Amino acid sequence: MKKQSLYLLICLFTLLVSCSSSENQEETNSYIIKVKEHKTNLPLQGVEISLYYCKYDNEFGCQKRLLSTHITDAKGEYKMTEEEYLKADEGFILRKPQYWNVNRKMEEIAMEPEAWAKIALKTNTTYPTTSIFVLKTTSELGIESIQILKPYKDTIVDFRLFGNEMNKINWIVYKTGQICNGWSGTCSLPTDTITSGSISLNPQKFETLTSSINY
Incomplete structure (x- = not known):
């Protein structure tokens, strides 16, 4: 009877150790x-x-x-x-x-949470028909928000920002459009800048601000 009880205790101990090892292995993996x-x-x-x-x-x-x-x-x-x-x-x-x-x-x-800016773009300058207007900002974590459009006389742009942080928005008018590689399918911005500037906005998360750019 004692041998049988001892055998049962050994089996129970082995089972408990096995279960514990399995749980630890699961946590590790x-x-x-x-x-x-x-x-x-x-x-x-x-x-x-x-x-x-x-x-x-x-x-x-x-x-x-x-x-x-x-x-x-x-x-x-x-x-x-x-x-x-x-x-x-x-x-x-x-x-x-x-x-x-x-x-x-x-x-x-x-x-990073998003925020938005309604930016009124205004100009009295006539730019070349090939030109593009670029809005660009980079977040604290290195994510980039960029928007490219034709430089119209007057327009309002909805531009996506980063909430709870300062957004420095750089704007640039280029003489020509994007330079694209037909083989790789990638595009890059040109270097022939006509004019440029920047504005800074500090929205809370999910907030929509209004601003304007005269170019």
């Missing part, structure tokens, strides 16, 4: 992604996390494919396996309405 609002550090619920991987093809090379999509919980978190985290080598994209998309593979990620 997983990543908790935490998403917060930039500057306020508020946890962001409902963030869509899309993971992309490279599917190699002998004919076309690396093809970007969707691996999985997840949503953060009320704590702004989502737990994923190590295998899934490491396989996402072609994109780790976060999306949430009223926030700027982020492509950043980290365990703690900040997202």
Whole structure:
């Protein structure tokens, strides 16, 4: 009877150690992604996390494919396996309405809220028909907002900004349009500046401000 009881105790101990090891292994082989609002550090619920991987093809090379999509919980978190985290080598994209998309593979990620500016563009100058007007600002996290249009006499532009931070908006009128590479499909801005300037706006998150530019 004593031997049987001892045997049962040994089995129970072995089972407990095995379960504990499995739980520790699961914790070790997983990543908790935490998403917060930039500057306020508020946890962001409902963030869509899309993971992309490279599917190699002998004919076309690396093809970007969707691996999985997840949503953060009320704590702004989502737990994923190590295998899934490491396989996402072609994109780790976060999306949430009223926030700027982020492509950043980290365990703690900040997202910047958007804001808007209604900018009245005014000019008495007649610019060449080939010219373009460019609005551009860069956020504290390095994300760029840019808008390109023809320099009309009078127009109002809705320009997307970054909330809770100072936005220095540079504007430039170029003599010619974008320079595009037909092979790579990429475009760059020209260098033949006619005139330029800047304005600064400091909106709260989701706020819409009004401003004007005389060029």
